[in-house]
Amino acid sequence: MFDYALYRIGQFIALSLPLKIGYKIAVFVSDLHYMFAWGDRRDVKGNLRVIFPEKSDREIRRIRIRMFRNFAKYLVDFFRYEKLDREYIRKNIRIETSKYFDEALAKGKGVIVLSAHIGNWELGGAMASLSGYPLWAVVLPHKDKKVNAFFDHQRESKGMKVITLGIAVRKCFEVFKRNEMVALVGDRDFSGSGIVLDFFGKASYFPEGPAAFSLKTGAIIVPTFMVRNRDDSFTLRIEKPIEFNPSGNKEKDLLEIISRYKIIFEDYIRSYPDQWYMFKRFWIE
Numbered sequence: 001m002f003d004y005a006l007y008r009i010g011q012f013i014a015l016s017l018p019l020k021i022g023y024k025i026a027v028f029v030s031d032l033h034y035m036f037a038w039g040d041r042r043d044v045k046g047n048l049r050v051i052f053p054e055k056s057d058r059e060i061r062r063i064r065i066r067m068f069r070n071f072a073k074y075l076v077d078f079f080r081y082e083k084l085d086r087e088y089i090r091k092n093i094r095i096e097t098s099k100y101f102d103e104a105l106a107k108g109k110g111v112i113v114l115s116a117h118i119g120n121w122e123l124g125g126a127m128a129s130l131s132g133y134p135l136w137a138v139v140l141p142h143k144d145k146k147v148n149a150f151f152d153h154q155r156e157s158k159g160m161k162v163i164t165l166g167i168a169v170r171k172c173f174e175v176f177k178r179n180e181m182v183a184l185v186g187d188r189d190f191s192g193s194g195i196v197l198d199f200f201g202k203a204s205y206f207p208e209g210p211a212a213f214s215l216k217t218g219a220i221i222v223p224t225f226m227v228r229n230r231d232d233s234f235t236l237r238i239e240k241p242i243e244f245n246p247s248g249n250k251e252k253d254l255l256e257i258i259s260r261y262k263i264i265f266e267d268y269i270r271s272y273p274d275q276w277y278m279f280k281r282f283w284i285e
Helices: 002-016 019-036 038-051 057-079 086-092 099-105 121-130 145-156 165-177 209-217 250-271
Strands: 093-096 111-115 135-139 161-164 181-185 195-199 202-206 220-228 234-238
Touching (some): 002 019, 002 057, 019 057, 086 093, 086 121, 093 121, 099 111, 099 220, 111 121, 111 209, 121 145, 121 220, 121 234, 161 165, 165 181, 165 209, 181 209, 209 220, 209 250, 220 250
Parallel strands (some): 111 181, 135 161, 135 181
Antiparallel strands (some): 220 234
8 A cells, every 4th residue: 555655646747747857856866865774776787797897886876876767767767658659759758660560460370579677668658559559568476556556557558558467468369360569578587487598698587478379379579668767767778580491309499589589689778777767676686
């Protein structure tokens, strides 16, 4: 109940004030939170140290502070969905190579819009839906039912359809059969049974889901990232679809597909480390 009240208060403030003032308040609150979130600071520092072993503690600290602030802005954007329309998209969001969505849909087997916890993946999904793409999003349910309903309402208000993680497999198959799109994040495994791969030189778990769906259904994987620019505008970067011819060896094929988009994840995280919102220890010890 407390979390729900905080989210609704945050939404009220975000909707009541101009966006730039909302961002300033969010940064102020983030800086206060940062002072006391010693556990998150420790884990984020450890993650960044794996990515950038060559950087000094001062450089790591600067990235970490920006990460906390950018995540606060991410929440402001999410709270302001009522104000998100085509005019906002025209002024604030630049789309690169949207033809890749169209080319993938033309295959007729559905599309996996694959992202990571980078930038503003929620806003990217909303933008795609408002642009007319038939998008479903697989989401991890919040333990608080009211908070979960709030999050789902925000997504659905912009045309996205929500698939809860617990029923995702069956529902995703139905969506792919209709040649529609499913948005998945592929940089963190929530099942506890993911595939272990090298990531920035250390072992980590990756979820099988995106690669397994592609192998089973033929759905095309299109890596997609909504990144924040320095002026707080956004760029939706749609990468070239991952074309893959299965060998028939499931385990080998899964590893090959995940390895391909894992490299893309690494490139984006190196380029936007202050937008990779991973506040818990990521790698296998």
